[in-house]
Amino acid sequence: MPTNTATSSVVAKAKRLVAKVGSTLVTNEGKGIDLAAVGQWAAQIAALHSQGRQVVLVSSGAIAEGMARLGWARRPSTMNELQAAAAVGQMGLAQAYEAAFAKHDIRTAQILLTHEDLADRRRYLNARSTLYTLLALGVVPIVNENDTVVTDEIRLGDNDTLGALVTNLIEADALIILTDQRGLYSADPRKHPEARFIDVAQAGDPALEAMAGGAGSGIGTGGMITKVLAAKRAANSGGHTVIASGREPDVLLRLARGEAIGSELRAALPVRSARKRWLANHLRLRGRVTLDAGAVRAITQGHKSLLPIGVIAVEGEFERGDVVACVDQHGVECGRGLINYSANDTRRILRQPSSHITEILGSMSDEELMHRDNMVFVRPAAAARKADS
Ligand SMILES: Nc1ncnc2c1ncn2[C@@H]1O[C@H](COP(=O)(O)OP(=O)(O)O)[C@@H](O)[C@H]1O
Numbered sequence: 001m002p003t004n005t006a007t008s009s010v011v012a013k014a015k016r017l018v019a020k021v022g023s024t025l026v027t028n029e030g031k032g033i034d035l036a037a038v039g040q041w042a043a044q045i046a047a048l049h050s051q052g053r054q055v056v057l058v059s060s061g062a063i064a065e066g067m068a069r070l071g072w073a074r075r076p077s078t079m080n081e082l083q084a085a086a087a088v089g090q091m092g093l094a095q096a097y098e099a100a101f102a103k104h105d106i107r108t109a110q111i112l113l114t115h116e117d118l119a120d121r122r123r124y125l126n127a128r129s130t131l132y133t134l135l136a137l138g139v140v141p142i143v144n145e146n147d148t149v150v151t152d153e154i155r156l157g158d159n160d161t162l163g164a165l166v167t168n169l170i171e172a173d174a175l176i177i178l179t180d181q182r183g184l185y186s187a188d189p190r191k192h193p194e195a196r197f198i199d200v201a202q203a204g205d206p207a208l209e210a211m212a213g214g215a216g217s218g219i220g221t222g223g224m225i226t227k228v229l230a231a232k233r234a235a236n237s238g239g240h241t242v243i244a245s246g247r248e249p250d251v252l253l254r255l256a257r258g259e260a261i262g263s264e265l266r267a268a269l270p271v272r273s274a275r276k277r278w279l280a281n282h283l284r285l286r287g288r289v290t291l292d293a294g295a296v297r298a299i300t301q302g303h304k305s306l307l308p309i310g311v312i313a314v315e316g317e318f319e320r321g322d323v324v325a326c327v328d329q330h331g332v333e334c335g336r337g338l339i340n341y342s343a344n345d346t347r348r349i350l351r352q353p354s355s356h357i358t359e360i361l362g363s364m365s366d367e368e369l370m371h372r373d374n375m376v377f378v379r380p381a382a383a384a385r386k387a388d389s
């Protein structure tokens with residue numbers, strides 16, 4: 001069995017793991033589900049289970065497998081055809097994983113998620129409890145995006161992002177992204193064979209995004225950039241990411257033994273509470289409020305609640321409880337949070353002291369527009385600098 005001498009504790013110490021396998025690997029570059037590979041991942045995950053670790057598998061490949069089953073040589077361009085292919089292919093994925101894990105006496109569960117499931121706090125909490133329950137039962141959840149119900153505007157589109165969101169959701173210690181390359185290189189190795197291999201880096205380092213700029217294999221959708229961004233997102237909950245080759249024999253087991261394989265993108269950020277992480281991870285916001293310079297300073301430097309008096313403009317249509325961005329007068333986001341008033345009511349009370357809310361609206365639910373406990377502050381230094389200028 002291959003080994004190398006370099007060691008790493010990132011996966012070795014992990015009790016809860018998310019492993020993500022891309023379309024290229026799962027479907028053997030689009031030829032159809034690679035049953036041998038699926039069998040090897042199942043055997044490795046079974047071994048990790050026996051070590052007392054919990055594993056969630058995020059698997060792509062529904063569209064590629066659907067295309068293979070339908071005899072389509074070219075990826076369709078319409079959303080309906082992609083959704084039809086995903087619906088056909090997801091059956092193949094479910095069958096393959098169920099059969100492979102059954103050989104190790106392990107049950108699997110299919111979890112199909114959409115962005116909306118993770119954006120709505122109640123649905124997010126439901127998804128989290130279901131996953132925790134499955135893990136406690138010793139089941140391996142197999143996650144994919146619910147491609148058949150999502151539209152272009154709201155689909156995540158790549159499962160690297162989904163893998164990171166699941167890592168945050170269940171507070172996994174590590175996210176292992178298996179792909180068709182050894183890991184991250186300083187440039188796309190398909191076009192630049194001289195590119196340098198990156199063995200360790202800090203998740204969120206902007207230099208990595210420049211390295212990973214190119215598109216993917218043509219079968220997968222994300223390429224390397226979505227993997228690098230996924231590592232940055234996973235780091236929000238303290239999750240370390242390893243990007244490694246899924247063709248490396250026993251890759252999951254060797255990582256768990258402490259072998260340094262692939263590119264390790266380490267989390268270094270201070271870990272936020274689960275609620276604040278959920279806010280920070282929101283991909284699409286319902287609207288935004290523009291703050292005057294004093295309000296920007298109050299929220300970014302003083303970490304104060306946002307009061308209506310500091311708001312000078314409102315964009316979008318939102319309801320009480322929606323997640324809304326706070327921007328400065330240059331349009332730079334300086335925070336976001338759960339808003340206590342609808343867009344219409346916010347328009348009526350902006351620039352007003354909170355003591356006038358009852359008179360204007362007929363009643364007052366809260367004196368703050370956003371409470372500091374329900375806010376996260378984005379790029380405080382940059383936002384505050386601009387507010388001062
Ligand atoms: N800096 C880079 N390092 C490694 N691979 C890169 C880089 N930039 C782009 N790529 C491309 O990203 C591809 C992997 O992404 P993708 O095809 O979406 O895989 P998956 O289906 O596993 O998600 C690689 O085959 C490679 O061509």
Ligand SMILES: N[C@@H](CCC(=O)OP(=O)(O)O)C(=O)O
Binds near residue numbers: 021022059060063145
């Ligand atoms: N949900 C899609 C996955 C999208 C996709 O191609 O992702 P990836 O291969 O991880 O870049 C599917 O199952 O086909």
